[in-house]
Amino acid sequence: MGLAGDAAIVGLADWKPARKYAGAPRFTIEQFAELARLALEDAGLEAAEVDGLVTARIGESSNFVPATVAEYCGFAVNFAELVDLGGANSVGMVWRAAAAIELGLANVVVCAIPGRPTPIRPGSERVLDPRWFYGASSPEYGSPQAEFEIPYGHLAQNAGYAMIANRYAAVHGYDPRAMAKIAVDQRTNACANPDAVFHGQPITVDDVLASKLIADPLHLLEIVMPVHGGHAVVVARRDRKPRWPHRPARVVGCGEHLAIKSPAYAKDLLSTPVGPASELAFRMAGVRRDEIDLACVYDCYTITVLLTLEDAGFCKKGEGLAFVRDHDLTFRGDFPLNTHGGQLSYGQAGGGGGMSQVTEAVRQLRHDAGVRQLRRCDTVYVSGTGGVMSEQSALILRGEA
Amino acid sequence: MTTRSSDPAFAKPLPLATQTSAPFWEGLRRGEVCLQRCEACEAWVFHPRSNCPRCLSTKLAWRKVAGTGRLHTFTITRVPTAPFFADEVPQMLAVVELDEGVRIPSTLVGVAEDEIVIGMRVAPVFEPTVGGESVLLRFTKAWAPGPR
Ligand SMILES: [Zn+2]
Numbered sequence: 001m002g003l004a005g006d007a008a009i010v011g012l013a014d015w016k017p018a019r020k021y022a023g024a025p026r027f028t029i030e031q032f033a034e035l036a037r038l039a040l041e042d043a044g045l046e047a048a049e050v051d052g053l054v055t056a057r058i059g060e061s062s063n064f065v066p067a068t069v070a071e072y073c074g075f076a077v078n079f080a081e082l083v084d085l086g087g088a089n090s091v092g093m094v095w096r097a098a099a100a101i102e103l104g105l106a107n108v109v110v111c112a113i114p115g116r117p118t119p120i121r122p123g124s125e126r127v128l129d130p131r132w133f134y135g136a137s138s139p140e141y142g143s144p145q146a147e148f149e150i151p152y153g154h155l156a157q158n159a160g161y162a163m164i165a166n167r168y169a170a171v172h173g174y175d176p177r178a179m180a181k182i183a184v185d186q187r188t189n190a191c192a193n194p195d196a197v198f199h200g201q202p203i204t205v206d207d208v209l210a211s212k213l214i215a216d217p218l219h220l221l222e223i224v225m226p227v228h229g230g231h232a233v234v235v236a237r238r239d240r241k242p243r244w245p246h247r248p249a250r251v252v253g254c255g256e257h258l259a260i261k262s263p264a265y266a267k268d269l270l271s272t273p274v275g276p277a278s279e280l281a282f283r284m285a286g287v288r289r290d291e292i293d294l295a296c297v298y299d300c301y302t303i304t305v306l307l308t309l310e311d312a313g314f315c316k317k318g319e320g321l322a323f324v325r326d327h328d329l330t331f332r333g334d335f336p337l338n339t340h341g342g343q344l345s346y347g348q349a350g351g352g353g354g355m356s357q358v359t360e361a362v363r364q365l366r367h368d369a370g371v372r373q374l375r376r377c378d379t380v381y382v383s384g385t386g387g388v389m390s391e392q393s394a395l396i397l398r399g400e401a
Numbered sequence: 402m403t404t405r406s407s408d409p410a411f412a413k414p415l416p417l418a419t420q421t422s423a424p425f426w427e428g429l430r431r432g433e434v435c436l437q438r439c440e441a442c443e444a445w446v447f448h449p450r451s452n453c454p455r456c457l458s459t460k461l462a463w464r465k466v467a468g469t470g471r472l473h474t475f476t477i478t479r480v481p482t483a484p485f486f487a488d489e490v491p492q493m494l495a496v497v498e499l500d501e502g503v504r505i506p507s508t509l510v511g512v513a514e515d516e517i518v519i520g521m522r523v524a525p526v527f528e529p530t531v532g533g534e535s536v537l538l539r540f541t542k543a544w545a546p547g548p549r
Contacts, residue, residue: 130410133483142419144448151416151530151537152494153478153486154506159494162476170474170519215476215494264496264506265448269474 002284007098008248008400010241011043011234012359013112017197017347021116021228028058029072031114035232036073043234044245045108052079052106054093056351059118079106086136086386087298088256089113090231090354091393095254097235107240112232115349136387149262157300158223160263160388162215165303167269169217172318176217178325180208182302183221183344185329190341192331192372197227197347222302222344229349231359238400249362249380253285253396263388274383274392275311281381282313285396289313293377294364295335296357298385298392299342308383312394331372339364339372354384358395365399413485415534422449424463429536432527434468436501437461447503468525469543470499475509475517497523497540511541 013035026034032055040047053066053075061068066080079100085092090113097109120126135156137145149155168174187203190196203221211220238248257273257280260266282289289312297308306320314335315323327335340346340360343353361380363369382395418426428435437446441458452459475495481487482494493509509517510526524543529536 130408130483130485133485139414141417146414147416147419147422148448149506150414151535152506152508152539153482153489153492154494155482158480159476159478159482163474163494163496166476167474167519213479215478215480215482217476262506264504 003095003098003102003251003254005250005252005398006238007101007235008238008250009094009233009358009362009397010236010238010244010246010248011039011041011045012362013038013042013232014195014356014359015116015230015349016195017227017229017349019197019227023116025117025119027060027118028114029060029069031116031230032058032069032112033073035112035114035230036110039110039112039232039234042245043236044241045234045236047074049108050075050077050110052077052097052100052109054081054083054097054109054111056083056089056093056113075110077106079109085384085391085393086351087300087354088384088386088391088393089351090358091254091382091384091395092256094233094235094251094358094395095256095393098251098254101235101237107237109235110232111235112230113349113352113355114230115352116228116230136390145262149264154262154264157388158215158218161301161303162218164263164269164307164389165217168303168306171270173321174217175321175325176209177205178321179217179222179302179306180205180219181324182299182305182329183208185333186299186338186342187345188330189339189372190345193340193346193370196341196345197225198341198345218301218303224300224343224348224353225345227347227349229347229352231349231352231355233355233358233362246368247366248400249365249397250400251395252398253281253283253287254394255280255284256391256393258391261387261390263390266389270307270317272307272311272389272392274308274385274394277392278312278381278383278394281394281396285398287379287396291379292381293336294339294361294374294380295337296361296380296382297337297342298354298357298383299338299344300348300353300385302344304385304389305337307389308385312381312383331374336374339369339374357382357384361397365397411484413531415530416537421451425449426535428463428465429527429538433465434499434525434538435463436466436499436503438464445501445503447499447505466499466501468499468538470497470523472509472517472519472521472523472540473498473504474519477514493517495540505538508539509541510539516542
């Protein structure tokens with residue numbers, strides 16, 4: 001049962017994150033095509049070999065999204081999927097591609113999430129759309145969030161994550177300095193990654209705690225930095241080529257879990273869906289937690305990292321803060337985490353945020369991560385998180401022997 | 402650029418009752434908290450639904466409850482969660498667990514920041530919206546001891 005590990009990530013593309021992209025705006029489908037071209041080139045594959053695609057939502061069409069993308073890119077596919085898991089899209093896309101390959105539906109699957117600016121219709125001006133403020137909350141008529149949360153100010157993400165952090169503090173205790181250290185260690189990683197948006201800008205625990213309080217207890221530097229960018233990977237049957245340009249990253253385990261849209265209704269606010277998702281992934285892969293060389297954890301907020309470390313089983317529930325204090329989470333450390341800098345310090349390109357965790361995992365498995373390269377990297381854990389810890393997914397990747 | 406004051410899309414969002422939820426909002430207008438209870442599996446249900454989220458039964462009956470409970474968690478917003486709430490910052494956003502076990506997203510009112518303790522008893526406050534369109538269910542610290 002589960003994945004046999006016959007599918008692997010064989011190509012990737014990262015657009016260097018930028019606070020403000022300086023180039024011309026392009027439509028999502030144009031960005032998808034360009035990211036696909038770059039990732040296929042990296043894999044040494046031809047466009048004509050693509051027979052599967054996985055996409056997130058696009059700006060140019062609200063429905064029939066995979067067909068719109070396939071036609072634009074010129075792909076004739078046997079597997080087409082639109083994934084709608086927010087920040088868990090990245091991980092969710094990769095395992096769906098791997099599953100389709102193992103089922104024999106496809107051989108070469110492109111997964112891309114663009115995040116650069118898109119053009120506006122000529123003659124119209126860029127107006128401030130109030131819908132942008134809602135973030136993960138739906139203001140549509142009949143949406144429980146529109147009716148029971150938004151009128152009170154419960155909307156978007158900051159407050160939800162902050163309420164989870166406060167509940168954690170009440171149940172398990174809190175150490176703001178340990179929480180800040182999560183951001184500091186990732187900034188150290190970003191300073192070893194020339195592509196990171198905060199490269200060359202180290203910070204200290206005191207800097208984090210002195211940054212603006214956004215929603216108690218979360219400070220500005222504990223919250224993701226939105227950037228422009230984009231990422232893509234190509235997942236293929238590992239035996240499609242006798243030799244690949246880069247070491248393939250086999251997809252050997254996956255899991256996904258979701259039960260609620262709003263954290264208010266979570267059965268246990270501190271037992272996040274990444275728990276069951278990770279348990280499935282580890283069990284499927286037959287990998288122990290202590291065999292993981294690198295953890296690429298979705299880090300929209302410091303609290304997301306803390307709860308993922310606990311719920312994924314790297315430490316016990318309630319011991320996450322001690323774990324963070326006791327371990328060096330940098331690329332030089334004993335528990336390397338988000339060696340590219342994470343969304344907190346590498347940057348999150350919109351919905352593509354979590355895909356940088358996947359591409360960093362692959363780069364480290366290829367031993368192609370520059371000065372931040374881990375000495376040993378054969379097995380990587382990757383997580384994705386959507387909404388306010390509503391949908392979460394996990395992957396175990398293994399470098400080809 | 403459209404100015405925010407002239408654009409109704411930038412007005413503070415109000416709850417819009419549905420056929421299913423109307424008894425909840427009508428209850429608040431009377432100063433009552435009403436919840437659905439599943440007659441098949443006895444689950445208390447919030448938010449209001451057509452089917453019980455535990456057993457999918459359609460036999461959901463409205464019951465008046467005390468509206469008291471405990472503070473499950475909270476945050477104090479130092480920047481508005483959206484421009485619509487700029488006039489309310491700092492907001493004490495809260496999740497309350499009613500004595501029936503259901504959780505309700507809301508806000509705390511009439512409480513000083515340093516009085517807020519997770520687990521404290523809370524009581525309902527029925528607050529009409531500015532234009533009188535609806536009554537919102539907010540909570541405040543309860544002084545009378547409640548069930549533990
Ligand atoms: Zn029921």
